[in-house]
Amino acid sequence: xxxxxxxxxxxxxxxxxxxxxxxxxxxxxxxxxxxxxxxxxxxxxxxxxxxxxxxxxxxxxxxxxxxxxxxxxxxxxxxxxxxxxxxxxxxxxxxxxxxxxxxxxxxxxxxxxxxxxxxxxx
Amino acid sequence: xxxxxxxxxxxxxxxxxxxxxxxxxxxxxxxxxxxxxxxxxxxxxxxxxxxxxxxxxxxxxxxxxxxxxxxxxxxxxxxxxxxxxxxxxxxxxxxxxxxxxxxxxxxxxxxxxxxxxxxxxxxxxxxxxxxxxxxxxxxxxxxxxxxxxxxxxxxxxxxxxxxxxxxxxxxxxxxxxxxx
Numbered sequence: 302x303x304x305x306x307x308x309x310x311x312x313x314x315x316x317x318x319x320x321x322x323x324x325x326x327x328x329x330x331x332x333x334x335x336x337x338x339x340x341x342x343x344x345x346x347x348x349x350x351x352x353x354x355x356x357x358x359x360x361x362x363x364x365x366x367x368x369x370x371x372x373x374x375x376x377x378x379x380x381x382x383x384x385x386x387x388x389x390x391x392x393x394x395x396x397x398x399x400x401x402x403x404x405x406x407x408x409x410x411x412x413x414x415x416x417x418x419x420x421x422x423x
Numbered sequence: 424x425x426x427x428x429x430x431x432x433x434x435x436x437x438x439x440x441x442x443x444x445x446x447x448x449x450x451x452x453x454x455x456x457x458x459x460x461x462x463x464x465x466x467x468x469x470x471x472x473x474x475x476x477x478x479x480x481x482x483x484x485x486x487x488x489x490x491x492x493x494x495x496x497x498x499x500x501x502x503x504x505x506x507x508x509x510x511x512x513x514x515x516x517x518x519x520x521x522x523x524x525x526x527x528x529x530x531x532x533x534x535x536x537x538x539x540x541x542x543x544x545x546x547x548x549x550x551x552x553x554x555x556x557x558x559x560x561x562x563x564x565x566x567x568x569x570x571x572x573x574x575x576x577x578x579x580x581x582x583x584x585x586x587x588x589x590x591x592x593x594x595x596x597x598x599x600x601x602x603x
């Protein structure tokens with residue numbers, strides 16, 4: 302008994318195109334194809350026990366850093382040399398996201414002994 | 424410069440007196456109950472808020488004012504946490520020898536602070552803050568935490584210590600600035 306697969310003419314170009322795309326991507330799954338995201342990587346700096354953790358972080362330009370205040374008192378995250386940027390006061394459990402444009406030393410202007418450093422890798 | 428020389432020994436003496444008084448009392452055999460620990464903890468925070476209030480009224484030094492505002496806000500935040508926990512645990516703070524000792528010393532300090540102005544005030548305030556935070560850290564670590572029964576209250580006290588240490592480091596930083 303013969304089974305004849307009838308493919309409508311309209312569908313044929315679409316199938317060909319799909320096959321071509323699969324060949325070019327090496328038949329990778331969707332997750333594998335997302336290895337190189339368009340946006341910067343997300344890093345997390347936790348503010349806890351009156352410290353930035355990690356205190357020093359290495360990132361790439363365009364990455365983002367999420368600062369989370371876990372302490373019972375307010376903190377801020379302020380660029381140290383010229384105060385070029387600042388989160389403003391972060392109350393307990395508040396977060397702030399910084400898009401990294403360059404290396405920087407930063408501190409908490411409320412508690413100036415709390416310090417951190419961002420290094421942008423070349 | 425004369426004022427600095429006059430104040431330093433006096434403040435050192437008062438800080439030593441405060442420190443030793445706290446520990447002479449602390450060496451008493453009576454163990455604090457949790458309501459008594461809560462009372463001492465809230466009182467220690469309230470006293471520093473009052474010192475900060477005087478500084479905010481009397482100082483014109485930017486670093487001193489910034490420090491005083493931080494002390495006021497941070498210690499209010501700690502009291503809010505302590506009150507919330509005491510309410511949850513249905514604990515009513517109870518006045519005790521440590522609370523009374525803290526309040527008696529604070530009254531003397533407030534009178535001294537209120538009788539000074541300008542640079543003399545800034546030096547007196549910040550030196551007292553250095554001494555006060557050293558004494559409170561010692562009291563929290565050696566009296567309050569070891570004598571607390573409830574685990575949540577103990578945890579709160581342990582969480583306050585890093586803030587007190589940061590306040591001390593901040594006070595010492597401002598101390599160097601006012602002595603320049």
